[in-house]
Amino acid sequence: MNDVAAAAGVALKTVSRVVNEERGVNEATAERVRQAIALLGYRRNDGARVLRRGRTASIGLVIEDVADPFYSLLSRAVEDVALGNGSLVFTGSSGEDSLRERELVLAFCARRVDGLIIVPAGDDHGYLVPELAAGIRAVFADRPAGPGLDVDTVLCDNTGGARAGTAHLAAHGHRRIAFLGDNPAIFTAEERLRGYREALASAGLAYDAALVAMGTPQQERLHADLARLLALPDPPTALFTGNGRTTVTALRALEALDARPTAAGGIAIVGFDDFELADMLSPAVTVVAQDPANLGRTAAELLFRRLSGETGPAERLRLPTRLIARGSGELPPP
Amino acid sequence: MNDVAAAAGVALKTVSRVVNEERGVNEATAERVRQAIALLGYRRNDGARVLRRGRTASIGLVIEDVADPFYSLLSRAVEDVALGNGSLVFTGSSGEDSLRERELVLAFCARRVDGLIIVPAGDDHGYLVPELAAGIRAVFADRPAGPGLDVDTVLCDNTGGARAGTAHLAAHGHRRIAFLGDNPAIFTAEERLRGYREALASAGLAYDAALVAMGTPQQERLHADLARLLALPDPPTALFTGNGRTTVTALRALEALDARPTAAGGIAIVGFDDFELADMLSPAVTVVAQDPANLGRTAAELLFRRLSGETGPAERLRLPTRLIARGSGELPPP
DNA sequence: ATGAAAGCGCTAACAG
DNA sequence: CTGTTAGCGCTTTCAT
Numbered sequence: 001m002n003d004v005a006a007a008a009g010v011a012l013k014t015v016s017r018v019v020n021e022e023r024g025v026n027e028a029t030a031e032r033v034r035q036a037i038a039l040l041g042y043r044r045n046d047g048a049r050v051l052r053r054g055r056t057a058s059i060g061l062v063i064e065d066v067a068d069p070f071y072s073l074l075s076r077a078v079e080d081v082a083l084g085n086g087s088l089v090f091t092g093s094s095g096e097d098s099l100r101e102r103e104l105v106l107a108f109c110a111r112r113v114d115g116l117i118i119v120p121a122g123d124d125h126g127y128l129v130p131e132l133a134a135g136i137r138a139v140f141a142d143r144p145a146g147p148g149l150d151v152d153t154v155l156c157d158n159t160g161g162a163r164a165g166t167a168h169l170a171a172h173g174h175r176r177i178a179f180l181g182d183n184p185a186i187f188t189a190e191e192r193l194r195g196y197r198e199a200l201a202s203a204g205l206a207y208d209a210a211l212v213a214m215g216t217p218q219q220e221r222l223h224a225d226l227a228r229l230l231a232l233p234d235p236p237t238a239l240f241t242g243n244g245r246t247t248v249t250a251l252r253a254l255e256a257l258d259a260r261p262t263a264a265g266g267i268a269i270v271g272f273d274d275f276e277l278a279d280m281l282s283p284a285v286t287v288v289a290q291d292p293a294n295l296g297r298t299a300a301e302l303l304f305r306r307l308s309g310e311t312g313p314a315e316r317l318r319l320p321t322r323l324i325a326r327g328s329g330e331l332p333p334p
Numbered sequence: 335m336n337d338v339a340a341a342a343g344v345a346l347k348t349v350s351r352v353v354n355e356e357r358g359v360n361e362a363t364a365e366r367v368r369q370a371i372a373l374l375g376y377r378r379n380d381g382a383r384v385l386r387r388g389r390t391a392s393i394g395l396v397i398e399d400v401a402d403p404f405y406s407l408l409s410r411a412v413e414d415v416a417l418g419n420g421s422l423v424f425t426g427s428s429g430e431d432s433l434r435e436r437e438l439v440l441a442f443c444a445r446r447v448d449g450l451i452i453v454p455a456g457d458d459h460g461y462l463v464p465e466l467a468a469g470i471r472a473v474f475a476d477r478p479a480g481p482g483l484d485v486d487t488v489l490c491d492n493t494g495g496a497r498a499g500t501a502h503l504a505a506h507g508h509r510r511i512a513f514l515g516d517n518p519a520i521f522t523a524e525e526r527l528r529g530y531r532e533a534l535a536s537a538g539l540a541y542d543a544a545l546v547a548m549g550t551p552q553q554e555r556l557h558a559d560l561a562r563l564l565a566l567p568d569p570p571t572a573l574f575t576g577n578g579r580t581t582v583t584a585l586r587a588l589e590a591l592d593a594r595p596t597a598a599g600g601i602a603i604v605g606f607d608d609f610e611l612a613d614m615l616s617p618a619v620t621v622v623a624q625d626p627a628n629l630g631r632t633a634a635e636l637l638f639r640r641l642s643g644e645t646g647p648a649e650r651l652r653l654p655t656r657l658i659a660r661g662s663g664e665l666p667p668p
Numbered sequence: 669a670t671g672a673a674a675g676c677g678c679t680a681a682c683a684g
Numbered sequence: 685c686t687g688t689t690a691g692c693g694c695t696t697t698c699a700t
Contacts, residue, residue, distance in 0.1 A: 001694070002693085010670075010671085011670065011671045011672075012671085012693095012694085013671060013672080013695080013696095014669090014670060014671075016694070016695065017669095017670090019694095020695090024669060024670090025669070025670085026670085029669080029670080041464040041467065041468065043440075043443060043444055043464070043465075043468070044444055044693090044694080045385075045444070045446060045693055045694070046444040046446070046694095047381055047384050047385050047445065047446050047692095047693080047694090048385055048676090048692070048693035048694040048695090049693080049694055049695075050381050050676095050694090051379075051381050051382050051385055051676050051677065051678090051692090051693080051694070051695095052675080052676050052693085052694050052695045052696075053676085053694085053695070053696095054676085056381065058424075065410060066400060066406050066409045066410045066413065066425075067403075067406050067407045067409070067410035067627075069403060069406070072400050072401050072402075072403070072406035072409075073401045075400045075401070075406075075425070076399060076400045076401035076427060079400065079425065079426065079427055080427075083426075088424050088441055088442070088445065089424065089425060089426075090392075090422050090425075091400075091409070091413065091423060091424075091425040092413065092417070092422070092423075093410060093413055093414075106377075107422055108422070109377065110377060110378060110379070111380050111381065111392075111422065112379060112380070112381050130375040130377070131377075133375065134377070248610070248611065251614060252614065255614065275610075275611075276403075276582070276609075276610060276611070277582065277609075277610070277611045277614075277615070280582075280585060280586065280589070280611075280615060281611070281614060282616060293401075335677060335678070336677085344686075344687085345686065345687045345688075346677095346678085346679090346687085346688090347679080347680095347686075347687060347688080348685090348686060348687075350678070350679060351685095351686090353678095354679090358685060358686090359686085360685060360686085363685080363686080378677085378678080379676090379677050379678070380678095381677080381678090382676070382677035382678040382679090382692090383677080383678055383679075384678090384692095385676090385677080385678070385679095385691095385692050385693065385694090386678050386679045386680080386691080386692050387678085387679070387680090387692085388692080
């Protein structure tokens with residue numbers, strides 16, 4: 001910048017004015033400065049600018065895993081909103097590891113991002129308190145913050161969705177409905193289990209712990225759980241799966257167990273989360289769909305509203321789910 | 335930092351030393367400083383640190399769309415390598431828009447990222463020349479930089495992959511093989527078309543322009559193209575699809591045209607790019623698989639080697655593809 | 669319309 | 685082992 005000023009024969013401040021397109025600069029002078037800028041290949045250093053101005057025009061996004069379609073859709077929506085607000089986004093995947101979540105968040109804070117969108121892996125966010133006090137805004141998405149943090153949150157209607165999916169199976173005559181969920185330590189997994197139980201109760205069906213299996217959606221584990229379920233004296237005739245990953249993995253496990261449903265019949269399935277090609281399988285898979293892009297957009301818009309000064313108590317939004325009947329959830333019991 | 339120094343009764347530099355865990359500080363003094371830090375809730379401002387040190391410990395990643403599984407896998411790999419090198423990553427989706435690509439790249443440069451990984455949308459990267467001259471390192475991934483830019487590049491063996499896929503179909507007796515590709519303006523689409531043509535030539539089959547359809551993978555367009563192909567007096571008995579999106583969309587279009595293959599027979603298909611559930615469709619889909627995570631990892635590792643001082647001429651890497659036979663590519667001609 | 673000076677928060681380079 | 689000084693590149697404030 002100094003060089004540009006010297007080359008154009010003006011003061012630093014004038015260069016600054018031209019670069020930032022402030023008005024009140026003689027057009028001839030401005031042109032001279034622009035020439036010098038072009039000649040020297042000068043680019044404004046936004047880092048220094050930030051240091052002086054306080055706002056970084058960047059936000060941090062911490063999710064579980066960008067490679068998961070659910071989160072990649074969410075990311076894209078956040079990105080778009082951020083760009084629309086002139087902001088860049090740091091993305092980080094926590095991999096469901098609360099330590100890594102914390103490291104990422106703190107690294108973003110040290111970079112003085114204006115705000116954060118967090119899909120938390122852990123449930124202790126005490127480490128955020130000083131940052132929030134220092135003025136960094138945060139919005140939690142998909143899962144709430146740990147206790148003691150009063151912060152904007154956008155969740156999906158997990159319980160209602162699971163209730164609707166389970167009720168759908170019950171309405172098609174199933175009385176033995178198994179629940180395959182994610183690790184119960186995960187907020188959404190637990191809420192969905194609750195919805196499942198509520199739907200059973202509404203349908204007058206007894207809750208049977210033997211029909212419930214929860215854990216990380218790994219092939220081997222699901223294979224073992226499904227083998228156990230199918231070997232039960234009174235095996236399930238329907239399956240409610242607690243998230244996209246679990247649905248797909250369960251389908252694979254059923255295939256391996258030679259128990260995958262066909263269009264003609266077999267175990268009925270409803271899955272939480274829509275997924276690519278669910279409509280092309282046979283039978284096509286009935287799902288309770290969330291809208292991850294909507295989740296990301298809503299969270300980001302809320303964040304930017306806060307950043308532009310909107311005050312008021314922490315918001316807690318719930319996004320609806322939608323049951324999409326495609327075939328696998330409408331198979332009758334044998 | 336001033337406040338901390340005052341509270342601990344030491345000089346600024348001592349606080350700096352403690353914060354950065356430099357050695358050569360009396361343990362008692364250090365402890366006093368740490369107490370003051372905790373008391374005041376002090377956090378180092380990395381922006382200021384960067385300004386002074388020159389390195390931002392951040393890189394920029396520009397891809398086509400994070401929401402696309404190919405790029406989301408690539409992103410995750412880049413993220414992991416970056417984190418392993420103590421660096422954060424700005425992510426941006428260009429949406430196949432060269433203007434937006436440019437804006438993102440320049441915004442990242444203004445933030446003085448240490449390096450860039452770019453999947454280019456456009457083919458004019460003149461705007462990068464001053465940035466490269468200013469010392470920002472860039473690695474191009476998946477597609478090469480425009481003319482005149484001598485820069486590290488990691489590509490996949492598009493031609494070889496398409497050749498292998500097409501040859502596979504020919505080896506199974508097909509003599510009328512159609513090619514459904516992406517927009518021919520896209521580098522990879524063109525390379526894959528080349529591979530297709532080479533394989534035809536090797537198999538002694540004539541190239542027939544009527545069997546080739548290229549464009550953005552939208553449902554309507556593919557539907558129309560497929561309808562035209564199927565109505566040909568001498569219609570194709572096999573299909574080679576030029577990328578993951580196209581494969582899936584073509585499958586849907588075939589379904590709508592009532593021409594989707596079954597395990598029993600029908601039009602044979604080999605697709606470029608593997609995709610989730612390809613193995614669960616019926617017939618399962620034979621693909622030429624790339625490894626997007628490997629692509630991301632390789633590009634990121636190359637970038638960080640450059641950032642840590644490795645010199646030498648621009649590298650041009652080609653990553654191999656792998657044919658995975660699953661059924662749809664082994665269907666015989668009628 | 670333009671400029672001079674101060675300082676954002678930090679660290680490099682030297683003292684002591 | 686600790687402190688002082690200067691300055692990274694920019695914007696803000698107050699002159700001119």
